Amino acid sequence: MKATIEKDKESMEGRVLIVDDELLINKLLETRLTRDEFKVDVAFDGIEALKKASSNKYDVILTDLMIPNIAGRELIMELQNSKLNSETPIIVLSSLASDELIVDILGSGVKDYIVKPFSLNVVIAKIKQLMLSDLSPV
């Protein structure tokens, strides 16, 4: 499996924005994604995320719903209306697990909704899958 990672490393080079107020979750995702040769930016709140998204184009944005300063849902809307990242696929990573909320969030154009506690490998696989589908010709 380590070989798979090596192979992925060669083919995968993208920029990911992680938005979460939990330092350890950010560190964990950042470490793993950096190891897989992604460029990773981390934001601890909504304002910081919007600031980063206004100056960088991301391939995937991974965000929590409960973040300081701007509510997650509002952040998603802002990102979808932004200049650089309106087309960027967004994955929500949240501990909120109500069916209604998940359906609602997925209906707002979010690509995926992952409930915490989560599998690190599944998150990485989903990011890679989204990037590959983004690269494939339409």
Place this chain on the structure above:
Amino acid sequence: MVQLCDIVSQGYPDIIRVAAFVAIISGIVTLVTIGAIFFNRILKSKEQKVKKEADEAILEALGERIFIYDSVNDISEKELSKTLKILDVLKNKNKIFRKSMVRLLVYFQTNLTGSVGRIMNATYSRLKLREFSLRKLKSPFWFLKTQRLTEVQRMKDVLSLLEVYKLISDKNQDVRVAAYIALFRLRARDCFDVMLKEPEELSEWQQIMLEEGILKTLDLNIPNFNVYLTSQNRSIRLLCIKLIVDFNQVNAILALLSNLDKEDDHVRLQIIQALGILNAEVAEPILKKRYDLEPVKNKAAILITLGLIASGNSVRFIKEKFLKADQFLILKSAAEAIFSHHQSVKDEIIESLAEITTMQKGVLNHFAESPNQYGVV
């Protein structure tokens, strides 16, 4: 200060000497206190620095050696022992490093599923951190015991079950509650029976924690909670009523009804509300019969429950209570009950309500204007 000392030692009047003595003592106490605060701050900031250093070092080691793997099988035994050796060195560096190691492993085990979560669990065991944590269970301080019990449930440490069982008879109730939750989380065989041994009343908060512990444990063997309605502990009975509702145990309806005669006002209120959520049609005649015996709060709950059941058998009863209500709570609850019925039944009731007061009209309008909130189709 020297002058004050002179006053104490020389031949001044006693009152002045006592005042000087008190001034000297308070001066010394102030200096010692300031010194202690200062020393504590230095110690705390040093500790914070070491903690940060420990977190960074451990995170780096975990990131370099564990987070990169997709599966436990991907790590060779040689690599694993090397990783454990590195983590072991970090763990043994000092107490703060060890605490950080436990905190981080527990954190990642709680927040991660899949193989990385399993690796975290295995690392916790292989580093023998369990043994360190076990000491906490024997600590005289209740908060250390509850801390360890939280670790046990989060690390799914079934090996500590014996120690957990010992704590269900601890003197401190918070420790006992944490032990019950740990037993639920570890899916111990008789985890529900131990609750029956609880000698004290559980607070609302403790009941919520136990309820959460049960609800959030997957694959827990859920018993029929009506069995526990006979408990001598009132708070256990209250908890069981909530759990009967949570797990929609309709087979407990008869047991709940038979308890109506034995319980106090508050427990009866919980039973009445539970019967409504469980849609207990069989309870309707009993509740109507009890109506006049109950306090206002319970009367209101009976009306809402009859509305939730909405069988159509209590329409006249609800209408009568609405028209004769001399208390706002009863009027509001009867209106809510009317609006819980199906549209056609609801319309029929409202049409039949001739000559109603402005207040009654106002309450009905309130419910008519917010139909969705009350589940009206």
